[in-house]
Amino acid sequence: MGIKGLTKLIADEAPEAIKEHKVEHYNGRTVAVDASMAIYQFLIAIRHGSGGAAASQLTNEAGEVTSHIQGLFNRTIRMLASGIKPVFVFDGKPPTLKGGELDKRREKREKAESELKKAQEEANVEEQDRQSKRLVRAGKKESADCKKLLELMGVPWLEAPCEAEAQCAALAKIGKVYAVATEDTDTLTFATPRLLRNMTSAGDNPIKEIDYKKMLEGLGLTHAQFIDLCILMGCDYTSNIRGIGPKSALTLIKKYGDIEHVLENISKGKYQVPPEWLPRIKVRKPSSLPPSAPPSVSPVEEGDKAMPGDENACKTAEVDSKAGMEGEKEEGIKAAAIVAREVAPDEPAKSVEGEVMEMPAYVMARALFVQPEIHDPAELNFKWVEPNEAGLEAFLIDSLGFNPDRVKSGIAKLKASRGAMQQKRLDSFFKPSGSSSTSSTTLKRKEAPAAAKGKGKAKFGGKKK
Amino acid sequence: MFEARLTEGSLLKKIIEAIKDLVQEANVDCSEEGLTMQAMDASHVSLCSLNMRHGGFDHYRCDRSISLGLNLANLGKILKCAGNDDVVTLKAEDEPDTLTLMFESPNQERISDFELKLMDIETEHLGIPNEEYKCTISMPSGEFQRIVRDLAVIGETCIITCTKEGVKFSVSGDLGNGNVTVRQSSAADGDEKDQVKIQMEEPVTLNFALRYLGFFTKATPLGSTVKLHMSPDVPIVVEYPIDGIGSISYFLAPKIDED
Numbered sequence: 001m002g003i004k005g006l007t008k009l010i011a012d013e014a015p016e017a018i019k020e021h022k023v024e025h026y027n028g029r030t031v032a033v034d035a036s037m038a039i040y041q042f043l044i045a046i047r048h049g050s051g052g053a054a055a056s057q058l059t060n061e062a063g064e065v066t067s068h069i070q071g072l073f074n075r076t077i078r079m080l081a082s083g084i085k086p087v088f089v090f091d092g093k094p095p096t097l098k099g100g101e102l103d104k105r106r107e108k109r110e111k112a113e114s115e116l117k118k119a120q121e122e123a124n125v126e127e128q129d130r131q132s133k134r135l136v137r138a139g140k141k142e143s144a145d146c147k148k149l150l151e152l153m154g155v156p157w158l159e160a161p162c163e164a165e166a167q168c169a170a171l172a173k174i175g176k177v178y179a180v181a182t183e184d185t186d187t188l189t190f191a192t193p194r195l196l197r198n199m200t201s202a203g204d205n206p207i208k209e210i211d212y213k214k215m216l217e218g219l220g221l222t223h224a225q226f227i228d229l230c231i232l233m234g235c236d237y238t239s240n241i242r243g244i245g246p247k248s249a250l251t252l253i254k255k256y257g258d259i260e261h262v263l264e265n266i267s268k269g270k271y272q273v274p275p276e277w278l279p280r281i282k283v284r285k286p287s288s289l290p291p292s293a294p295p296s297v298s299p300v301e302e303g304d305k306a307m308p309g310d311e312n313a314c315k316t317a318e319v320d321s322k323a324g325m326e327g328e329k330e331e332g333i334k335a336a337a338i339v340a341r342e343v344a345p346d347e348p349a350k351s352v353e354g355e356v357m358e359m360p361a362y363v364m365a366r367a368l369f370v371q372p373e374i375h376d377p378a379e380l381n382f383k384w385v386e387p388n389e390a391g392l393e394a395f396l397i398d399s400l401g402f403n404p405d406r407v408k409s410g411i412a413k414l415k416a417s418r419g420a421m422q423q424k425r426l427d428s429f430f431k432p433s434g435s436s437s438t439s440s441t442t443l444k445r446k447e448a449p450a451a452a453k454g455k456g457k458a459k460f461g462g463k464k465k
Numbered sequence: 466m467f468e469a470r471l472t473e474g475s476l477l478k479k480i481i482e483a484i485k486d487l488v489q490e491a492n493v494d495c496s497e498e499g500l501t502m503q504a505m506d507a508s509h510v511s512l513c514s515l516n517m518r519h520g521g522f523d524h525y526r527c528d529r530s531i532s533l534g535l536n537l538a539n540l541g542k543i544l545k546c547a548g549n550d551d552v553v554t555l556k557a558e559d560e561p562d563t564l565t566l567m568f569e570s571p572n573q574e575r576i577s578d579f580e581l582k583l584m585d586i587e588t589e590h591l592g593i594p595n596e597e598y599k600c601t602i603s604m605p606s607g608e609f610q611r612i613v614r615d616l617a618v619i620g621e622t623c624i625i626t627c628t629k630e631g632v633k634f635s636v637s638g639d640l641g642n643g644n645v646t647v648r649q650s651s652a653a654d655g656d657e658k659d660q661v662k663i664q665m666e667e668p669v670t671l672n673f674a675l676r677y678l679g680f681f682t683k684a685t686p687l688g689s690t691v692k693l694h695m696s697p698d699v700p701i702v703v704e705y706p707i708d709g710i711g712s713i714s715y716f717l718a719p720k721i722d723e724d
Contacts, residue, residue, distance in 0.1 A: 021507075022507050024508040025507055025508065025509065027508040027509065028509075421720035421722045422720060422722070423508075423510055423718065423720045424721055425508075426509055426700060426717075427589070429699055429718060430700075431592050432589045432590060432591055432592070433590045
């Protein structure tokens with residue numbers, strides 16, 4: 001999930017991009033919440049049972065899991081009570097390239113399942129706990145439950161055509177929302193201006209805000225380079241080169257500019273480049289190619305036409321080892337096509353009759369980050385409406401068996417948070433005129449060696465980044 | 466080198482008391498003209514602006530403009546060590562890591578000095594336009610404090626309506642509702658300090674969170690008068706003039722009905 005090790009890399013290399021704020025800081029702001037991520041968090045975190053017994057998810061009388069409902073209900077109320085206006089964005093279909101990642105997750109699940117059985121036989125509570133958390137899945141039913149709850153609460157939601165992170169990022173980029181709340185760092189790869197972590201987590205932890213622009217400055221990269229960095233570090237869409245961690249990925253990208261040049265320059269013996277990262281020649285039935293049009297113009301059609309009648313060709317062609325990958329690649333080309341022209345210098349090779357250069361996996365991953373499948377954010381509008389009190393009670397108390405008192409107090413808070421009026425922020429009236437710490441003295445103090453800072457500014461509780 | 470001396474040291478105490486509940490950390494900017502401070506609360510709903518002219522100090526020297534990053538609660542703790550009639554002197558280097566506070570008792574028998582560690586604080590500065598307000602109400606600060614305190618018991622939001630006749634503060638809550646109307650004083654009524662004066666171009670009605678107005682009234686000990694400036698759909702200014710030295714002004718964004 002997300003980009004491996006990105007948070008730490010940012011904390012190390014661009015600490016000024018990360019800021020901590022109290023929840024109140026976001027009073028009056030619209031925030032897009034990655035719903036799938038939030039649901040998953042609730043399913044993991046909200047459990048009961050302690051001491052000797054293995055903790056289990058909350059369930060109602062019928063044994064249906066209700067952790068996510070409980071979590072979403074309480075967290076959403078907390079956000080609204082702090083003056084934040086949330087918009088929940090759900091995942092649509094998984095991107096085709098994610099197939100590999102999803103396969104991996106499935107394998108992990110199966111393993112966890114058998115481990116859980118083993119632990120139950122051995123009555124190892126700790127292990128049961130660990131494995132049962134691994135089994136948690138935010139599936140269709142959970143999403144549907146949550147959508148229903150949001151509807152009743154009067155909170156807007158939408159389903160992204162594909163990945164929720166991409167949709168969230170697009171909303172934030174044009175200013176429809178102020179920030180995106182998720183734990184998933186690949187939201188940054190989609191160039192989200194502000195990423196908020198800890199928004200949906202329990203407790204009073206401060207919210208960590210990652211500023212995209214400051215992060216790029218701190219890392220010394222352009223947006224395109226940052227995407228390449230994320231792919232090198234390991235994203236959801238493709239495997240990465242073994243032996244290259246966050247630090248070396250950053251060094252390599254800084255030195256060579258992009259993945260193509262990194263691949264040219266690293267020692268093939270030392271690093272194992274995954275086979276799908278190498279350009280491959282694929283043989284196709286010549287008939288499936290429109291003879292007149294060069295394939296580079298309409299790779300989309302080409303891919304589509306090739307699909308149905310092309311199974312033999314697929315079998316005879318150089319094929320990926322994994323079943324199903326073939327089809328995914330085909331579709332991936334669609335997305336990749338747009339950027340392919342700029343990034344693949346050997347494009348002309350495609351027009352060789354009957355042969356098609358297949359896009360390396362990283363190019364397709366890049367395309368997914370640059371041109372994700374999203375709803376046009378400009379056309380989306382959100383409305384927060386009065387909660388449906390009777391509906392909420394029927395859903396939560398009657399059908400899910402929640403404690404009526406808690407539900408009622410929740411509804412009361414919900415109504416109070418809406419109130420008749422919206423508290424405005426001062427900065428919606430007065431424009432910022434720069435920050436006051438930019439005076440020369442403070443800058444000097446900031447540059448002062450850490451040792452001096454330690455002795456000078458710790459005692460009176462004034463620790464500040 | 467920065468040095469500022471106030472014979473009436475308790476003034477500084479009162480100022481910090483008036484700010485520290487609203488704002489925990491702030492940069493105080495010292496320049497030739499005097500001291501200024503602008504800081505917002507955590508929710509960015511209100512802003513506090515302090516202005517102390519150099520002429521108001523008994524001695525004032527500032528060779529180079531500096532910015533002092535202060536934890537106000539901690540400054541308050543140190544100021545508690547000063548006697549109410551002590552003379553207070555503030556000192557800092559040109560590139561300070563600490564602020565020195567010196568307290569001298571009136572008869573010079575007791576002299577104490579404290580150093581407060583400074584912090585790096587990054588705050589957003591808001592540019593506040595110098596605009597004319599449609600209504601300016603001047604009233605006894607104690608009266609305003611009492612109204613805010615009374616209404617806060619009943620509800621969270623206060624409707625302030627200013628007309629020619631007077632200013633009406635209204636609140637409604639679960640237990641009921643209430644109104645307090647303050648009328649313009651006629652010129653004959655005694656002391657000028659106790660008078661309510663209204664200057665108005667057009668009537669204004671705005672909604673405000675009583676919680677924040679309550680924070681503002683912590684400045685009541687600083688002066689006998691408070692001025693409320695209002696225009697439609699913009700933040701209210703609650704200004705406490707401080708005799709002879711400057712003022713402390715609070716800005717609060719209104720609550721607006723969006724539906």
